[in-house]
Amino acid sequence: MLADGLSLAKMNCFSRKLRRTAPELGSSKNELVPSKLPRINGWSWPLHGFQVVGWLVYIYLAIVSFGIYIPLLPPPWNHVVHALMGIIFILHFIAHIAALTIDPAEAGVRAKQSYSSPVPLFDRSKQSHVIQDLHCYLCNIRVGPKVKHCAACNKCVDGFDHHCKWLNTCVGGRNYWCFFVALTSATLGVLLLAIVILFIFIQHYLDPNCLRTAPQYAGIQGNTTWLVFLPLAPVKTSSAGLLIVAFGTLMLSITCLMMFAHLMAFHFYLFYKGISTYDHIKMRRSKESNIEAGKPPDVKTNNKAPKFLQT
Known part of the structure; x- marks a missing residue:
């Protein structure tokens, strides 16, 4: 009887000890949440739809540029534009691949994380933030002041600027300049292509013979x-087909150019201010919070980001 009582007491004691290891619901930085593997870079699956669309547009513009419209330019402009467009497309390809491939994670994450062990997810409904006193409780590492834990990549990123859906990875200190070179080259490329197509449009009606200088047109x-x-590999097509493809390509180029120019202007603004995209978002959210609270927009209540942007 006494032995049974002692056994029961031990079981109760161990049960209470096990229950204490689990934090209370929504209470602590160590809240247990579902886990997933952190993303290594932009090649990690699943690929984002924007990423696939971006590559399809790149391939399409390369085909129509070098296969259809640049060869129609009169010499020596066809050789000049061939060289310029070739340099731009190759530069963009290299910068794009580099931005995709470079792991932007914080050095401690890259040194510690083998990317084979799941990391707990950042659940804002249960946690206000995961980095406190320069320590990330999900990656379990000491981090610097410019580190943010990206919820999409599920890892800490040093010099975090933003998570780019077109690259399917974070843009941080390690790959920011590759991202910027890719953006700049893409802007120059679509601008040059739009100029070429506009020239062909106009000359098609004014003087089509200046576009038909290739030896294959002799017969x-x-x-x-x-x-x-x-x-x-010359292939015959009609005048209408040539112009229809040109019009569609021009509309696509102008759309891309507007997007790229807007993004470039925004990043030049960030350079001027000396801030990152994430800093800009935090300041804008803080300003909106002050307005909603009835305070002047320029009043800073504290230096902490709004709760929904804290990391």
Whole structure:
């Protein structure tokens, strides 16, 4: 009887000890939440839809640029634009691949994390923030003042600027300049292509013969038959088909140009202010919070980010 009582007491004691290891609901920085593997870089699955669209647009513009419209330019401009566009496309490709491939994670994460062990997820409904006193409780590392834990990549990123859906990875201190070079080259590329197509549009009606200088046009009569994919694999097409593709490509180029120019202007503004995209968002949210609270927009209540932006 006494032995049974002692056994029961031990079981109760161990049960209470086990229950104490679990934090109370929504109370602590160590709240147990579901886990997932952190993303290494932009090649990590699943790929984002924007990332796939971006590559399809890049491939399409490369095909129509070098296969259809640049060969129609009169010499020596066809050679000049070929060289310029080639440099721009290659530069963009290299910078884009570098921005995708470089792991922007904080040095402690890269040194400690093998990317084979799941990391707890950041759940804002249960945790106000995961970095406190320069320590991330999800990555379990000491971090610097410019580190943010990205919820999408589920890891700490040094010099965090933003999470880019087009790259499918974070843009941070390690890959920011690759991102900026890719953005700049993309802007220059679509601008140059738009100028080329506009020139071809105008010359098609004013003087189409200046666009038909390739030797393959020597045996073609009339202005309604055009050649694409010169000079290696010429394919005949109609004047209407050439202009329809040109119009669609021009609309796509202008759309991309507006997006890229707006993004470039924004990042030049960030350079001027000496802040990151994330800093800009925090200040804007803080300003909106002050306005909602009836305070002047320029009044700073504290230096802490709004709760929904804290890391």
